[in-house]
Amino acid sequence: MNARAPSTSPWVMSGRADRMNPSVLRELLKVTERPEIISFAGGLPSPQTFPVAEFEAACSRVLRDDAEAALQYAASEGYGPLREMVAAALPWKVSPSQVLITTGSQQGLDLAAKVLIDPGSRILVETPTYLGALQAFAPMEPQVHSVASDDEGVDITALRAAQLAGMPARFFYVLPNFQNPSGRLMSEARRAALSSTAADIGLPLIEDNPYGELWFDTPPPAPLTARHPEGCLYLGSFSKVLAPSLRLGYLVAPPALFPKLLQAKQAADLHSPGFNQRVVAEVMKDGFLDRHVPRIRTLYKAQRDTMLAALQRHMPEGVHWNRPAGGMFLWARLPAGLDAAALLPQAVARGVAYVPGAAFYAGAADARTLRLSFVTASPEQIERGIAALATVIREIQP
Ligand SMILES: Cc1ncc(COP(=O)(O)O)c(C=O)c1O
Structure with a gap:
């Protein structure tokens, strides 16, 4: 059955349109655009790297x-x-x-x-x-x-x-x-x-x-x-x-x-x-890229190290994360019994955002996973944001 837009509308959507989902990420980015939120959610490169x-x-x-x-x-x-x-x-x-x-x-x-x-x-x-x-x-x-x-x-x-x-x-x-x-x-x-x-x-x-x-x-x-x-x-x-x-x-x-x-x-x-x-x-x-890309690598590596150090310092027992050798994202897993999507509103209330990992699974999702971008937040924001996230996890931990 093709979806019909509200009854006053003459438009009938294709079955294909029905299969298009709003991107969870784009919806999320809207919340995280609020200036008071420290966002590890976006997939954006650091603007510092743009060769203006x-x-x-x-x-x-x-x-x-x-x-x-x-x-x-x-x-x-x-x-x-x-x-x-x-x-x-x-x-x-x-x-x-x-x-x-x-x-x-x-x-x-x-x-x-x-x-x-x-x-x-x-x-x-x-x-x-x-x-x-x-x-x-x-x-x-x-x-x-x-x-x-x-x-x-x-x-x-x-x-x-x-x-x-x-x-x-x-x-x-x-x-x-x-x-x-x-x-x-x-x-x-x-x-x-x-x-x-x-x-x-x-x-x-x-x-x-x-x-x-x-x-x-x-x-x-x-x-x-x-x-x-x-x-x-x-x-x-x-x-x-x-x-x-x-x-x-x-x-x-x-x-x-x-x-x-x-x-x-x-x-x-x-x-x-x-x-x-x-x-x-x-x-x-x-x-130009041979001169430019090494600068991006140096910046992102320092950002990754800042986030790894903050995680090490603040996260309670039972939270695990990897140590990416490149790129923009770190992958973390909450302790058993926690759900990263359910936790997100509380994290946002505390001023920090991430992407729940469930969005990235085509099959059964691991609800404990989350994606943290380490490239756009400043080192000081990484420290504060990870500390805030750790507090939320500690508060809710069974
Ligand atoms: C794995 C992957 N593929 C493709 C894209 C799309 O990138 P673009 O269309 O900007 O080249 C992205 C963007 O984040 C990505 O992460």
Whole structure:
């Protein structure tokens, strides 16, 4: 049954619209925008990392030298020099013709969903996984199977069993680097096993990698796509290394997939903003990211250390958390009997917010988990916010 809007309205919504859920995260962000709240909830990069002067100079140069093309309609594939830069920066052999510039990597997920999912198709995801991907996939009506995962990523035996039991899955969606939400990093051994298993059982992979550059001590092992390019669709983003408002990302697709993704892109928005693409290419030329990204790493590592120290200092017995080796998020688990969603109103009343982990599970949720972003709050706010959260947990602990 299609949902009918209130009786005075002539609009009838599609079944697809019914499957669209308001993002819990966006709803939450509204509360956390209140200035008195210390928010560990958002998935926002630190504004301190935005290279404002470089953007200012690049915008002027683009408008001075290339305004007509920059302000005109353009090719759906993306701006040629930017596609070349993307291809050249990836650690495996990529032709620029395989690179499609997208309106954020979120659009890459949407295009993949349209091209790869029929109603009832099985798809496999990690436990937990990125909520925005679940939102992009949901309108295409897949059966989503959440594959058991541990601190190093997906459980290979469970993945094999999931693919061999019943209808083969269209793809496995995987975030090997500093996963959103858990911050975990997939080890080299697990990557090797996943890659060979996926090839063995004919399971395509969608590898989503917006955080891979944000490592703190050592770079992550090679991407899955580098090991098996034919069987992988790779998604990247400029949001976390330059600025999210550009809404620029990219995908790297094997020849078998590229033309359909391009058609889906044409239908979606013709092309991503040509002006933004030129500005990004202008900012990035001469190796700017090689100088800029290390500054982000240094800042985020210090922020992570501040949060780890505050957790260590304040949290009562029974609260556990991980130590992410990169990215923006830390994953914590409350003592038995507590529910992170139920606790949130009390935390907000005490002036601190986080995202309850349950939002990130496609299957049965672990209600004790929560995601803490360590990048946007100041060190002083991290200290106060974690202390406040610890007080709330202590007060409610059975
Ligand atoms: C895992 C993951 N994929 C994709 C995205 C979308 O990023 P964007 O569309 O800004 O490139 C995000 C944003 O937070 C993310 O965490």
